[in-house]
Amino acid sequence: MLTRTREATPAAPPAPVGRSAFAPRDLLAEALAGMLQRPARSALTMLGTVLGVGAFVAVLGLTATASSQIDARFNVLSATEVTIEDIAREQDEFADAAFPDDASDRVERLNGVRHAGVLWSVQSRGTGTGLTVAAAPVGDAAGEPLNVVAASSGALLAAEPRLSQGRLYDDFHTATRQRVTVIGSGIAARLGITTLETRPAIFIGGQPFTVAGVVEDVQRRPDLLLAVLVPETTAVELWGRPAQGARMLIATELGAAGQVAGEAPTALRPDHPEYFRAIPPPDPKSLRSSVTSDLEQLFLLLAAVCLVIGAVGIANTTLVAVLERTGEIGLRRALGAQRRHVTAQFLAESGTLGGFGGLVGTALGTLAVLAVALIREWTPVMHPAVLATAPLIGLATGVVAGIYPARRAASVQPAEALRG
Template sequence: MNPRRLLPGTGPRRRTRPRTVEPSRFAPRDALAESLAGVLQRPARSALTALGTVLGVGTFVAVLGLTATTSSQIDARFNVLGATQVEIEDVAAEQDEFAGPGFPEDADARVERLNGVRHAGVYYEVRLDAADAVRAAPVGPGAEGEAVDVVAASPGVLNAAVPTLTQGRLYDAYHSRTRQRVAVLGAATAARLGITTLETRPAVFIGDEPFTVIGIIGDVERKADLLLSVVVPRTTADEVWSGTPGRPDARMLVATDLGAAQQVARLAPTALRPDHPEYLKAVAPPDPRSLRTNVTSDLDQLFLVLAGICLVIGAVGIANTTLVAVLERTGEIGLRRALGARGRHVTAQFLAESGALGALGGLIGTSLGTLTVVTVALVRDWTPVVHPATVAAAPVVGLVTGVLAGLYPAWRAARIEPAEALRR
């Protein structure tokens, strides 16, 4: 026997390495697959969850698109108005107190001969005594009278204002030349006086002077105060009230071709009074850019707030539905945790689900919002304006909204203890 042979169990023991537990892994591909499975398992609930984002993002895109489209229309209207209108003031009294009226008798014809002028006319507000109210009848229910402005205007003023008639017609050069006692009313003034139709040939009484109403104006593109006034021929007003042709406070309204306003403003005083052009002051409209910028900025801010509110509503819907999903899947979460899933894995899964629903809702909402802008623009005969940045950012906004909405539910899911979850 070999003395060195060791008895069984008495030899040196082998050192065994401790076994290491392989850490659980949750690759992004796995998170995407799990989130997709979670979404498809409950399609009805997922659709309702995404609906909040669809509405939020769709409203976001539609509001911003309609704001840009409306701003574009405002810009165009400001530009057209600013480039096609001139006002000329009578400042003869400021230059020479004995100068008399600055506008000549044929002021309208002189200015209309200038290149680029469409219509021109002199007007002034008739200064009436307090007792000379405007009445619809000399006696009876319509005899109380209304405090209404009376404007004496050449026919060119009405044409330059580009009115929209609801009834009747405008007076013309014949009425002005023969000093006819006719009147045109704004729709608001006609309603105040109780005049609803011209079939009965109604008349208005300015003081004790009757004027036959021949037209009612519903809207104008320029000089909106005409809608609140009684408009009579200037020559008739000169004869009835002042007896002096041309009032020192008279003004002229000139409508020009697009882009001709500045040139007409330079030439009109000389064309009207070549002997004393300083008696007349032509005023082209101020640059509307500052006012236009303020209007569009206010619209942008208002509609952006509304879009933000819609997004918050969509986020609340996603958060509520995701939280309900966490409570319903408590057993599933506990089983995953018992099999080795960590809290961050559960968090990633639920964030991926809410983010996927948000992104899907963002894509659908972007399409619906863009379609809404185009439809409204076509109905209104506008040019649709949708910024590419809005279309590109909207799905990202939906994704971010979904992820933010899922933060709290995902945090709640990660804090579920496996033992507690399995006992439920």
């Protein structure tokens, strides 16, 4: 019997297997899931990055804020101060003191000058040593050695003192050679002077002086707070003219300091302007850089150390996660995940940790700058580039820290992982 066999139909070819892919959205979701799975450990891991980025933002913000305050103070005080030094002995060893008797009047006639006056440290006549000061007439040798400064009334006004008691001596006291003095609050406390209502007197080199005022603070020449100030004419009468070391303090209008510094030596001595050295205000750029450079370098180094610690913490945590999730990695590889997918997953997790740490650190650093500015009554200054760069630094730190653990995870073999 003949039988007809059915023709076998050819089997359909297998469907092509598409190339496995890892969408960016899925990658971010996996990274967030891995970070939130152990939130406490993730928070501690981010701490180093938070501190590093926060220190970076705070340092740059505080230095920028401090620089603006230095500029403001420079404009108000330093830009309006000129000092004239007597260097006559450097030019001619036989020259006498260069400042004339009417030095203050000559300089105050210049345009832009508010106050001007001569001052010098008084030395005992004959011995050339400093004077002693006492609260009672117990003799010169029994007094306390203090810095006694002869200063004209114009020099006092140029220093811009703030009095706690009494008043400053003026042109009348200078013209009549009155024996009055103005002292700092610290010296008053050392001498036991608590009030001026009783018109207390002190003894300078054995000579009695009435205390006219007590100075609490000065805007210029803070060393005057530690000195006993007497009128220059009185000092000349009692102890003679200064052999050297006299100088003039000039307070000018804003913007006039450079011009005054150039004109003052000629106004003082038209015959010998070279006997004086005029010291104009310093350059504000060099002043700002000298004040802030050391501080900035120190704290940026501290920020770098914190970032290194943060990177080590992220690397360690990510490596531990690789060891804990070896089975998961093997399963992913068995289901078609390629090495680059595993590498990308762990780099995304470490980068997410670093990025969140950078964001938190930026916020904390900004708050620190605002807090300091608020306490000091400053205007906070933050450069937008710093705020934009700081989170990226945290992100880069996390990615760099995750390179080795990610490569370690990518090298896991599926069979060995599943067998374990």
